[in-house]
Every structure is written in C-alpha cells, then in structure tokens.
Amino acid sequence: MPPPARSIFDPRVERFLIADEGEVVVDEVAKHWAAIVKPVLLLVASVPLLMLSFVVPPQAWWLPAVLAIGLAVWSMWRILQAQMDRFVITNMRVFRVHGILSQHIATMPLSRILDISLHRPVLGRIFNYGHFVFESAAQIQGLSEIRYVGSPNERDLTIQRVIARAGLRGPVNRQTGAPMGGPMPPATAGAGTRPSPQVAPASEERPEAPGPNDTMPIPRL
Template identity: 30%
Template sequence: MGYPESVLAKDEHVVVHRHPHWGRLFLPAVILIVATAAAAFVAGYINTLHWQTSAKNIVFLVIAAVWLIIIGWLSVWPFFNWWTTHFVITDRRVMFRHGVLTRSGIDIPLARINSVEFRHGLMDRILRTGTLIIESASQDPLEFHDIPRVERVHSLLYHEVFDTLGTEESPS
C-alpha cells in the first residue's frame, strides 16, 4: 500500500514507506488463535452438558462476548494500530504518522537532519528490524522503533540527506 498522494507536496516522491515490523503482530496473532481455540473448547464442552437450551444459549452468548472483547482489545486493535502507523521518507522530508482514532505525526525536513543512526540487538538482527534515530537541528533525537530493514532505511535516508544538502560529503 503506497502512502496517500494527497499528503505529498507537488513533485515530492516517496523513497521509502514502511509500517512497523510484522513482529509486532506476532503476539496478537497468537492471542487470536489461543482465544479462539479456548472459546471453541469451552463452547464444545458446554454443548455436551445436559442443560436447558436457553441456559446453553446464554452461556454461548457470554463466551462470544468475552471472545469479542479479548480479540478486539488484544488482536484487532494492535493490528489497526500497526496498519495506521507509517514511516515515510520522501525526497524532501521524513514523515511519521500513527494512531487509529486520534492521529498524530511529525515531519522532519531533510535539510534539518544532522545525523542518522540505527540500533538493533541480536533478536532485531535476526528479524531484520531495529530502531532508527534521527537528530534534527532543533530537537532532541527522535527514535523510531521496529523499522523493517533498518540498515537499508538508514542508508537510504543518509543518501537522501546528503543529496538534499548537496555537500562534498555526498556519498554518490
């Protein structure tokens, strides 16, 4: 999915568009599977009991309600949060947008970036993710966590910054 063209300036082009690493969705997926299996098991057990049909139906509704709450809170919400989080590098700026109901974001012009760093531990290296740290001229360093292929993004951002500045340090 490309980033919406409506937020880009005239003649601005997207260089990189990333959602957070898919690893953020691992635990919500496990919760979805376990909660569904548990709800099915309990509903199956209740179905074997010799209760009145109306009592069974009430228990089934309670099981379904609890399942929906758990899945909505611990699986669907994290997925929407992941889906609506965007890390975008264009040929003019770095944009970060996040939030489902309340959106927030930051734009950093490439010309204002002083340094670009990345950090990733052993597990991050295995999963090919990490933290990108951007220091701009007027702010404390900003950390963007769970950026997929963080080394490649770091390199692309570094090249874009120096191409924008047009200095002798440009690596091209």
Template identity: 30%
Template sequence: MAYPDNLLSRGESVVLHKHPHWKVLILPTVAFVVFIGGGFALAAILRNWSHHGIAWIAIAVVAVIGLILLTLVPFIRWRTEHFVITNFHVFFRTGILHRREHQIPLGHIQNMETSVPFWGRLLGYGSLIVESAADQPLEFENVASLAKVQSTLNQLIMDDRNRYNVGSDGVPNAAPRGRSDQPDQTYPPQQ
C-alpha cells in the same frame, strides 16, 4: 493503506514507505488463537452443564472483547503507523483516533543512529534515531530492513545537499554551481 498524497509537496515523491516490523503482530496473533481455541474448548466442556446457554453467551462476550482489544486494535495500530521517506522529507505518522505526525526535512537531519537488539539482528528490525537541527532526537522503533532504510536515507540526504549545494555542516558553499573554475558535477555521474 497508502500514505496520503495530499501531504506531499509539489515534486515530492515517496521513496520508501514502511509499517512497523511484523514482529509487533506476534502477540496479537497468539491472542487470536488463544481466544478462538480457548473459547471453543470452554464451550465444548460446558455443553453438558445445565446453564450452558448463559455460559456460551458469557464466553462469546469475553472472546469478542478480548479479540477487539488484543487483536484488532494492535493490527489497526500497526496498519496506521507509517514511516515514510520522500525525496524531501522523513515522515512519521501514527494514531487511530488521535493522530501524531513528525515531518523532518532532509536538509535538517544532523545525525542518524541505529540500535539493533539481539532479536532484531535475527529478525531484521531495529530502531532509527534521527537528530534534526531544530528538534530533539526522534526514535523510530521496529523499523524493518533497517540497513536498507539507513542507506536510502543517507543517499537522499546527499542528493538533497548536492541539489542545494550545501556542505555537510549545513552551510551553503561559497562557490555556486556553474562557476568557470569548478567543473560542473552531475549526480549520478553520466557515462
């Protein structure tokens, strides 16, 4: 499912779009195998029982409810959770029935912090904590390819500050671009 283009402003384009790391689908996959395999095994064991028709219906009902709650819902939740970086904003959107969304302009990001557990180092995921000028820190968990996300976000923040000629402290520089005492800098440098 692509991130909706109608949420982007004019001239804004998606640079990076991620769902949570695939490790969040391990338990739903195990649940799927257990419910399918266990249901068929239990049905085979009870086939010689005198009320096997009722038992099979009960097994099917429990298996369907279990598959919906423990497999289908987590998969849909994974699919509908978006971590999107554009050339102007960082978006986080989650929710199936009740949607929650955060939007942080790149120019308002003050600090980024990463947290990578032991398994995250092995499987390639971690948490990204973004502090903005106005809000409390937001933590994005289970971000896949965290180093790539962080470097892309750093580059976009620097591009945004260069575009608006804003210093690292968030204050506009005193000398606007185009003054004769400063060389005109283009980004990236052209050869």
C-alpha cells in the same frame, strides 16, 4: 496502464506531498511483520478462551466469553494500527502517518536531523528488522523513534543519501573530522599567529619636556 489496486489499510501518503514544490517519495516504509506477532498470538489465544464458556458452570459462562471477545478486539485493533502506520522518506523531509479513526502526521525536515541511531535486537538481526532513533534540533513527537523497520541498513543508507544529495552534509576530512571545502571556523582562523603591536604614525609629533637651560617666559603685567 491503470494504477495498482490499494488495500483499505493503505493510508495513501501521496496526499501529504508538496507536489507543487517538487517533493517526491524516495521510500515508503511499512511495519515489519514482527510488529504484529504478539497481537496475532493473542488473537489465536482468544479462541480457546472462548471455548471455556461452554465448560464452566452456567452461572459463569459470560466471564470467559467477555474476556475472549475483549482480547480479540484489542488484538485486531493493534494489527490494524500496524497496517496503517507508514514512515515516509522524501527528497525534502521525513514524516510518519499513523492512526485509524484519528490520523496523526509528524514531520521533520532533513535539515533538522542531527543524528540517526539504529538498534537491532537479537531477533531483529535474525529476521532483518530494527528500530530507528532520530535526534533532531527539536524533538518531534511521533518521530523520535520508529520501531520495526524492515531492512534497516538499506533504509539508513537511503536517508543518508537523501541528506547528502540535498547538500546538507558534505564530505568529511578523515584526519581532522571537519567538513571539506567549508569556511574555516573562527576559533582556528588565526591559530599560530600573534597580533602585531599598534605603532603610532610617523607623522605624529610628541611634545618634548623643557631642558635645564631653557627659560620660561615671564608674562607682562
């Protein structure tokens, strides 16, 4: 069966996988359509702006024409940027691929993910998108915030499942909040016990002080 056809906007993330180490894609996230709403509206607005060049005085026809062309080029560039942006979840890491002429790749191993915050604005709750904020041991440029992620709740659960399956986080005790089955922290390993005093060995003899009736030997000259 032939592979599915790919568009020219597909960054082909399979090229960046560590295939010989068994890395596979768990989820590939493209930008939600809400990310291109603003560029599309500006692209539509460039059409009437271009029409103004036919009604303004002949000496100033070029001004609305240049503005309309610049606005249209900027809008199409932003749309293409959103189409080429991918956030990828694998069984070993998360990484982001974005860029048109020059491509940028930001990678974060699963072991460095400390916390994931999900922000869903009002429109995001209506149209089912949100923004992810990653907190890691070392903040990586390009992966600190992933915007316009579709189905954010499902993607958050996917990342949590991958981290759990990798053995990086175990089940948590609901009463103490500590991981279950792990080693006892050093600060609480000896809680509630007092150190026993040091006792000298029984075989050790201590010197006795001389009594009042004892005589001191006189050395001979």
